[in-house]
Amino acid sequence: MTYVIVGHCINDTACVDVCPVDCIHPSPSEPGFKTADMLYIDPDVCVDCNACAEACPIDAIMPARKLPDNLRHYQAINAELAQGRSHRLKESAA
Amino acid sequence: MSEKIVYSHCHYCVSLCGTKITVENNRVKNIEPDRENPMTWKDFCRKGKTAAEVVEHPQRIRTPMKRVGDRYVEASYEEAISDIASRLTAIIEQHGNDAVGTYHGNPLGFDFGGSLFFNGLLDALGTGNRFWVGSVDQNNTHIVQHAMYGSELISLPADIDECQFFLLLGMDPVQSKFGWLEVNPDGWNRVLAQQAKGAKIVVVDPRYSETAKSADDYIAIQPGQDWALVLGLLHVIFSENLQRESQTPLSGIEPIRDAALAANLGELADRCGVGAETIRKLARAFAQADTAMAIAHTGVGHNPNGTIGEWLVTVLNAVTNRLDTPGGRRLERSYLDLVKIFSSFAPPSSHRTRLKNLPAIAGFHALAELSDEILTPGQGQIRAMIIANGNPVISGPDSATLDKALGSLDLLVAVDLVQRDSHRHADWLIPGTHFLEREGLHCLFAGLMDKPFAQYANKAVDAPAGIMPEWQFYMELALAMGRPMFGKKGANSIIKASKFLAKITAKPNLQLNPQWLERILVASGKRIKYKDIRKHPHGWIFAEKSYGDLAKTLRTPDKTVHCSPPSFMAALQDALIDSRPVTSPDFPLIMVNKRQRESMNSWLNETQGMHSLNRGNTVDIHPDDAEALGLIDGQQVRISSPQGSISLPVLITAGGMPGVIAVGHGWGSTVYEPNSGKIAQRYGSNRNALVDRHAIDRFSQVPHFNSTAVRVEPIAAETEQASLIAAAQA
Numbered sequence: 001m002t003y004v005i006v007g008h009c010i011n012d013t014a015c016v017d018v019c020p021v022d023c024i025h026p027s028p029s030e031p032g033f034k035t036a037d038m039l040y041i042d043p044d045v046c047v048d049c050n051a052c053a054e055a056c057p058i059d060a061i062m063p064a065r066k067l068p069d070n071l072r073h074y075q076a077i078n079a080e081l082a083q084g085r086s087h088r089l090k091e092s093a094a
Numbered sequence: 095m096s097e098k099i100v101y102s103h104c105h106y107c108v109s110l111c112g113t114k115i116t117v118e119n120n121r122v123k124n125i126e127p128d129r130e131n132p133m134t135w136k137d138f139c140r141k142g143k144t145a146a147e148v149v150e151h152p153q154r155i156r157t158p159m160k161r162v163g164d165r166y167v168e169a170s171y172e173e174a175i176s177d178i179a180s181r182l183t184a185i186i187e188q189h190g191n192d193a194v195g196t197y198h199g200n201p202l203g204f205d206f207g208g209s210l211f212f213n214g215l216l217d218a219l220g221t222g223n224r225f226w227v228g229s230v231d232q233n234n235t236h237i238v239q240h241a242m243y244g245s246e247l248i249s250l251p252a253d254i255d256e257c258q259f260f261l262l263l264g265m266d267p268v269q270s271k272f273g274w275l276e277v278n279p280d281g282w283n284r285v286l287a288q289q290a291k292g293a294k295i296v297v298v299d300p301r302y303s304e305t306a307k308s309a310d311d312y313i314a315i316q317p318g319q320d321w322a323l324v325l326g327l328l329h330v331i332f333s334e335n336l337q338r339e340s341q342t343p344l345s346g347i348e349p350i351r352d353a354a355l356a357a358n359l360g361e362l363a364d365r366c367g368v369g370a371e372t373i374r375k376l377a378r379a380f381a382q383a384d385t386a387m388a389i390a391h392t393g394v395g396h397n398p399n400g401t402i403g404e405w406l407v408t409v410l411n412a413v414t415n416r417l418d419t420p421g422g423r424r425l426e427r428s429y430l431d432l433v434k435i436f437s438s439f440a441p442p443s444s445h446r447t448r449l450k451n452l453p454a455i456a457g458f459h460a461l462a463e464l465s466d467e468i469l470t471p472g473q474g475q476i477r478a479m480i481i482a483n484g485n486p487v488i489s490g491p492d493s494a495t496l497d498k499a500l501g502s503l504d505l506l507v508a509v510d511l512v513q514r515d516s517h518r519h520a521d522w523l524i525p526g527t528h529f530l531e532r533e534g535l536h537c538l539f540a541g542l543m544d545k546p547f548a549q550y551a552n553k554a555v556d557a558p559a560g561i562m563p564e565w566q567f568y569m570e571l572a573l574a575m576g577r578p579m580f581g582k583k584g585a586n587s588i589i590k591a592s593k594f595l596a597k598i599t600a601k602p603n604l605q606l607n608p609q610w611l612e613r614i615l616v617a618s619g620k621r622i623k624y625k626d627i628r629k630h631p632h633g634w635i636f637a638e639k640s641y642g643d644l645a646k647t648l649r650t651p652d653k654t655v656h657c658s659p660p661s662f663m664a665a666l667q668d669a670l671i672d673s674r675p676v677t678s679p680d681f682p683l684i685m686v687n688k689r690q691r692e693s694m695n696s697w698l699n700e701t702q703g704m705h706s707l708n709r710g711n712t713v714d715i716h717p718d719d720a721e722a723l724g725l726i727d728g729q730q731v732r733i734s735s736p737q738g739s740i741s742l743p744v745l746i747t748a749g750g751m752p753g754v755i756a757v758g759h760g761w762g763s764t765v766y767e768p769n770s771g772k773i774a775q776r777y778g779s780n781r782n783a784l785v786d787r788h789a790i791d792r793f794s795q796v797p798h799f800n801s802t803a804v805r806v807e808p809i810a811a812e813t814e815q816a817s818l819i820a821a822a823q824a
Contacts, residue, residue, distance in 0.1 A: 001283060020143040021126060047127060047136050048283050049691075050268065050304075065286070 002043035002064050003052060006074045009038035009060045015052035021045050024052060025085055042082035043075075101128055101631040102552045104145065105204040105529035107695050108273040108542065109137035112633055115530070115554040122146035122530060122554055130632040133547045134279030137271040140704060141692045147701040149528045149555065153512045153765050153774045156558050159523040166513075166523060166768040171562055171570070174522055179574035181505050182219070185478050191220035192448070195467065195476035197516075199227045199484025200695050202564075204529060206536040207608025211565035212482050213457075217581030218572035222445025222454070223467065223476055229460035230489050232275050234395040234794035236456045238404045241659035242412075244649030245433045246442065246456045250423035251276035251544040252387055253639075254284045257421035259383035260295045261376070263320050263407065264393020264800075268304035269689040274391050277543045294383070296376060298323065298368075299393055300686055301714070301756045302749025313376070314751045317684045318397035318676065318801040319366035320390065321669065323373065324406040326362040328354035330377035331413065338381070338415035342644050342655055349658035350409055353666060367751065381414050385421025396687065396800040398676075399669050401793035405662050412655055418644035425644040428540035429548055429636070430619030433647055448474040452795060460795030461490040462787045468499035478505035482564070483526060487516040488763040489696065491785035491797040492737050509564055511698075513766040523768055526564055531557040535612045535627060548622065549633035565608055665792065677753075681735060681803035685784065688714060688756040696760025699777075711778030712745035714756040715806065720746045723806060730809045733757070735802055737786055740779035741809055755806060757781040759799070 005015075005024070016027045016039070023045035026033040041052070041061070053061045064075050100115040112131025116124040125145060127138035148154075158174035159166035185193050196216055202208050216224055228236065236246040252272065265274075272281025286308065289295055297309040298320065306312040315323060331337060332351050363370040380386050388410045394403040408417075416422030443454035447463050449470055464486065468476045479500065487493045487500070493515070500506055501519040508517035509524040517523060533553040540548065557563070562570075569589060572579040579585045589606045596605035603609070616624045622636050650656055676684055693699045713733060715725060725731060729744045733755070742757065750756075761778030784804060785797050 001286075018140055020138050020140045047138050048280075049137070049139055051140060051691075065290070 001048050002046040002075075002078070003041050003048065003050070003061055004064050004067060004075045004078050005039050005041055005061050006067075006071045007038060008058060010058060011036060011039060012057055014055040014057060015039065015061060018051040018055045020049060020051065021047055025082070040078040040081040042085070043079050044082070097123070100552050100554045101130075102554060103131070103134070103549055103633070104138070104142040105551070106141050106145070106698070107271070108275075108277050108539070109134060109271050109279055110277055110539065110549070111135045111138045111142055111279070112549070113138075113142065117554050120555050122149065128632055131549070132635050133543075133545060133549070133633050134277070136280035136283065137273075139691055141698070144701050144704060145528070145530060145698075148511060148698050149530055151512055151701070153767050154558075155510065155512060155523050155525045155768065157525060157560060159768050161521045164771055171567070174524060175567070175570050175574045178505070178507055178522055179571060182478060183575055185504060186219070189477055190474065192223045192474045193477045194219050194221045194480070195223040195225065195464065195478070196221065196480045196482070197225040197461065197464065197484050197486050198482040199486070199489065199697060201483035201526075201697050203227070203538075204536070205483070205532065205564065206534050206538060206612070207532070208482070208564040208568075209538070210608055210611055211568040214580040214585075215568040215572050218575070218577040218579050220577070220581065222443065223447075224443075224454070224458045225461050225464050225486070226458035227461070227484060227486075227489060228456055228458060229462065229795055230491075230797065230799070231392065232395065233455045233460070233796050234401040234404045234791060235275055237401050237793045238408055241662065242405070242408055242656050243644075243647075244651070245437060247433050247436055247541070248425065248644070248647060248649070249275045249542055250417065250425055250644070251542060252278055252281070252389055253421050253424040253544065254278060254281055254288065257288055257385050257387050258293045259380055259386035260285055260288070260293065261298070261380055261386065261388040262295065262305065262309075263298040263324075263388065263390040263403075264395070265389065265391035266299070266303040266305045266393075266689045268308070269691045270391070270694055271691075275542060277539060279544075294379065296379075300684075300751040300754045301688065302747065306749070311376075312749075313368055313372065314749075316365070316367040316751065317686050317754055318399065318798070320394045320397075321399045321403040321406050321666075322362045322365040323368055324388070324403065324410055325354055325357055325666070326359055326366070326368075326370070326373040327377040327380065327410055328406065328413070329357050329359050329362070330374050331381050331410075334378070336378065336381035337413045340412055340415045340417060340655075341419055341642070342412070342417045343653065344412050344657055345652060345654035346656050346658040347413065349663050353663065357670065380410070385416075385419070386414065387411065387416055387422050389423070392687065393800060395794065396796055396798065398789070398791060398798055398801060399665070400791045400796060402662060402665055402669060405659070409657050412657055417655065418641055420641060424544070424639065424641060425647055426541055426543050426546060426639070427643040427647065428543060428546055428619070429621045430537060430540055430615050431647075432538065432541050433649060435615070435618065437649060448472070455795065460790065461486050462790050462795060462797050464490070465492065465495045465499040465787060468502060469495075477503060478507075479503055480507045480509070481516055482509045483697070485514040485516045485697070485763055488514070488780050488782065490787070491782055491799075492787040493780055493783040494738060495787060509567065513768045515764045518766065524567060525561045527557045527561060530554040532563070534608055535616070535624070537612060537615045545635055545639050546637040547633060547635050548627045549630070550627050552631065569606070661793070676798075676801050677803045681805050682753070683719065683804050683806060684754050685733070685735075685781065685802040685804045686754055686756050686800045687781075688758040690758045690760070693758060693760030696763065699760045699763065711742060711758060711761040713742045713806070714745050714747040716750060716752040716754065717746055717748050718752040719755070719806075720744065723808065725806075725808060732807045732809050733781075733784065734805045734807070735784040735786070738783050740781060740783060742779050755804065
């Protein structure tokens with residue numbers, strides 16, 4: 001299980017501030033923050049604590065199980081963005 | 095630069111999340127969940143993340159502080175111990191042992207060594223006036239466990255992963271993560287996983303909580319009337335012969351069966367505000383589910399009949415074979431037999447309070463009584479208090495009166511990390527240690543686990559130089575008073591000999607310390623070895639869970655679960671004829687509590703990291719009530735009871751019971767700057783200030799935190815009116 005950020009995200013960073021496991025990217029200190037279309041949650045790191053959903057001012061975060069059909073594809077989008085980030089981190093470390 | 099990784103577990107709440115702590119030069123750089131912990135890390139929260147902020151708290155007490163006028167000055171431990179010892183001795187000599195009272199809060203419960211040695215000091219002092227936080231929390235469960243199982247310490251964790259039907263009363267596991275007197279890591283997500291496989295979730299609550307939103311059925315109930323609903327369920331189960339044969343031996347079913355059958359379902363339905371047909375359907379569904387559990391938390395417990403509610407919930411589980419069966423409430427026998435150890439070595443206290451003649455529960459008296467025991471003159475009046483890691487002024491009812499009482503003492507000693515509301519009048523502030531600065535095996539949690547699990551908590555950082563561990567302070571105080579630690583003759587000689595040995599061999603561990611007792615306790619269980627626990631830094635699931643140990647563990651003389659304790663039966667009859675409403679024309683609304691994750695255990699609710707954003711203290715009001723009062727979201731209102739008033743912003747919340755407002759606890763506490771006496775931090779308003787200290791559950795002695803009658807008034811309108819009057823007069 002994970003939480004998912006959906007398309008109407010406005011890159012407000014309330015969720016980044018409250019996440020206990022720093023799984024929401026890009027954070028303001030990370031590259032790409034200024035140009036990001038939306039933030040995303042790394043499903044491998046998320047602990048389902050609900051803090052981000054409570055903090056989000058526009059209800060753009062929800063548990064994957066509660067995604068309505070018209071937003072379901074955002075689960076894959078979050079996962080792909082997170083994988084892309086892990087990949088970049090590995091490459092830059094190599 | 096020396097960076098190291100320490101594996102340990104968090105000590106804020108009973109999720110006990112495994113933690114991976116990065117430490118550099120004795121400073122915590124990062125805390126994250128330890129994903130290699132086989133049992134628990136998925137409830138990891140902001141509070142665990144920011145725990146180190148408290149280690150480095152700007153107002154942290156770093157040395158004993160002595161009150162001089164209305165300020166504090168630094169002092170040595172020698173001076174502190176010597177002064178406190180001589181003043182306590184003088185008070186005891188003049189007024190008797192009971193003239194010294196004590197209170198301890200939740201953080202001490204999470205410090206096993208500190209708890210053991212604090213109790214050792216209390217036995218040394220010989221006082222019966224011991225008060226604790228359980229009396230504003232879980233006392234009703236201890237009472238029911240004692241009456242039905244024969245021990246105050248038999249707690250049955252929920253067996254979530256096998257359960258097909260969850261009946262959740264007065265609990266909000268989205269916030270609490272399912273923990274109370276049980277350790278169910280990731281509990282709520284596991285409930286949801288069961289739901290995805292077909293299990294049903296029924297939530298009973300006056301408040302339409304986040305948990306209620308995920309339920310298959312949500313039942314809005316009148317606050318404090320859960321017992322009537324559950325009696326109604328029993329009525330249907332007995333009328334329709336839906337009982338199941340119990341695998342745990344039961345006795346005394348007849349009296350409660352007769353009472354349930356005699357009760358009128360329509361009247362019970364009226365009482366609790368749940369339709370008779372809903373009760374019938376729920377009873378059938380619960381009894382007919384292959385596996386099921388009914389579970390009640392503080393929403394049921396903190397009410398006039400909270401103990402009756404907990405008892406009837408346990409009877410419901412008992413007569414449908416949900417005790418110690420898969421998917422029900424399971425006993426974890428763990429690595430030591432705590433029930434047996436405590437029954438043999440720490441018999442229940444027989445002390446009764448001076449004014450109300452009430453018994454101790456699990457060894458301690460109720461916070462609700464403390465103010466009067468301090469303020470009322472006479473033989474046995476409390477004249478000195480030791481408060482260990484607690485803030486009873488905020489946690490308990492009627493804060494103003496307790497504050498006044500603490501101000502009237504001859505001596506007040508407070509042990510804590512920072513100076514809080516309850517320490518405002520302290521003569522001595524004694525530093526405490528943070529859990530990141532301690533290590534140890536918390537044996538008392540062993541039986542609360544939902545799997546056979548043990549984890550030794552490793553120390554992340556050293557406490558600031560010069561801070562003495564609390565256990566040692568309590569021991570040194572007993573030695574300085576020349577009173578036998580643990581109340582045992584000869585104990586002090588052993589302690590002194592061990593100290594001498596430690597000194598001459600330069601091996602500090604040879605001095606009596608909590609680890610001695612941890613080792614003895616683990617060895618007594620003959621199940622696993624202490625050194626093997628230490629070999630598992632991420633924690634150790636040392637066996638498969640099993641069923642059927644409750645029957646062997648029962649401490650009732652006949653080794654059965656007693657379903658109809660006579661005192662409960664009598665109280666039930668009283669409850670059935672008592673129809674006095676809680677509310678009145680002056681105070682027409684009922685205030686209930688609201689769990690918020692980080693303020694669940696309210697200690698250390700005030701670090702900066704907890705207030706980054708979006709944590710608010712509001713009063714949740716039903717749309718009908720808001721409309722009747724002309725309130726809008728965000729508007730500031732005054733909430734009043736006969737005890738006092740607080741003000742909070744409104745949050746209009748649809749879906750629950752009209753006539754009920756919800757205000758979370760754990761707010762409005764203060765951190766002082768001891769050198770200047772200034773207030774360093776305070777967030778929100780303390781709702782417990784509105785609760786009556788004299789209205790308590792007759793068994794658990796817990797105040798009516800969830801049935802407090804209040805009045806809500808808009809502040810702005812009043813101010814407007816006042817200014818109009820002022821303008822008219824001018």
